[in-house]
Amino acid sequence: MPIDRESADDLRSLEFRDPEEVLDPDKLYTVYEIGRLLQGLDPEEELDVETxxxxxxxxxxxxxxxSEQFVFAEPTDDTDPGYYGLAQ
Known part of the structure; x- marks a missing residue:
């Protein structure tokens, strides 16, 4: 349901960063870790399922x-997610 603009405490511009601004070029990450990094969180931070x-x-x-800026590495185990990193 929409809210009145005046009821929002903090309005910020919507910014999308490029992968090289988010990821270390020498590391590979799971999609879960990338999601955390996009929000400025530690990639190993524990989160609840909904978040x-x-x-x-x-x-x-x-x-x-x-996608053209990523490479993919197979998971280390069949039950683990794959890893993504910057294409170099």
Whole structure:
């Protein structure tokens, strides 16, 4: 449901960063870690499932939009996620 603009305490511009602004070029990350980094969180921070899902909702389209800037590494185990990093 929409809210009145005046009821918002903090209005900020919507900014999307490029992958090289978010990721270390020498590391590979899971999509979960990338979601955290996009929000300025530590990539290893523990989050509840609902928050993790919201971060994934942001991270996946961002990664798809920048897909040409990523490389992919297979997961270390069949139950683990894959790893993504900057294409160099």
């Amino acid at each position: 993790e899902n919201v971060l994934l909702d942001w991270a996946i389209p961002w990664m798809m939009n920048h």
